[in-house]
Amino acid sequence: MRIKWYGHAAFLIETQGVRIILDPYRSPDSGGYEPVAEPADVVVVSHENDRYHSHLGQIVPPFHVIRALELPPEGEAFGGITFQAVPVFESPERLPGDEVTIILFRAEGLHVAFLGDLGHLLTDAELEPIRGADVVLIPAGGKPTLDLDDVPALLDAIGPKVVVPMHYKTPKINLNIRPIEEFLERLPDDPVVRVDGSEFSIDRDTLPDRRTVYRLEHAR
Template identity: 60%
Template sequence: MRILWYGHAAFLIETEGRRIILDPYTSADAGSYAPIAEPADLVVASHENARYHSGLSEIVPPFESLMATAFPPEGVEALGLRFEAIPVFETPEKLPGDEVTILHFRAEGLHVAFLGDLGHALSPDELARLGRPDILLFPAGGPPTIDFPLIPPLVEALAPRLILPMHYLTPKINLKLQPVKRFLDTLPDWPVDRPGSSSITVDADRLGPRRIVVLDSAR
């Protein structure tokens, strides 16, 4: 499995011959990230927000698209994979209008979880539904997504083997977020790799000990 970080919360996951894009931004509205402008077999958005998370206009058609907030409890099958969504909220207050989702799926013997715009601790029921992912795509910039004191207990509960930070302050985003260092400081016992590239290839048989990999944005 190859995972590429375009920037902000947008990823390309290449698995079993498929190209899956998660939470694409719209470049003109999100800051100075360049357009994704690539083909996809499937685009999955964690919630409706064309500016930062569900921007389809710059992806090269044709492609299938899914909106996770509309998933039934059992999930949705696409391209031979089952995508499941856990309804959560962007803010701790859990107010109407703050609804987002956690996305997760399995491929190549790997369980991948994308936390999207999660903004609060998870309940025991939500933790049980998510299970223990191998790969965790984590919003690392603090409020309006999950605040820093809540990060260590969430990571401990989920026990991933690989964390890829996203949704944090870079020179290219126009949101008031914190830099990735604030996230790394909350997990001082986790080894950190900076490969100097925008992608990582993951093999279930050679995933190795736990680590955080900080990717460069591809856009």
């Protein structure tokens, strides 16, 4: 499985011959990130936010679209991969209008959880399908998404081996969010792999023995 971070919350995951793009932003309206401008087989969006999370107009067509807010409980299959969603909220108050999702899928023997714009700790019922995920893509810029002080407890509850930060402050995003260093300060005992570039490959045989943060450079 190859994981590539474009910037903000946008990723390309290549697995089982399928190109999956998650939560594409709109350039330049989101700041300085360049357009994704690559092909996909399927684009999966965690919620509807055309500027930061669900813009389809800069991805090379054709591609299938999965809108996680519309998924049934059993999910939707594409290319032999079943995508499921856990309904959550961007705000800790769980206010109407703040509905977002966590996206889950399994491929190559790996369980991947994309936390999207999650803004609160999870109940036992919300945790159940996520617990034991091997790879977690997590917002790392603090409010309005997950409070940085809640990060350790959430990761402890999920139990991943690979943690990939996203949705944090860089010179190329126009949101008032926190830099990656403040996220890493909350995880002082976790090893950090500083990837020289925007992507890395992982499989069951190369999963680390303990929870490890993979820090990527944005590709765009």
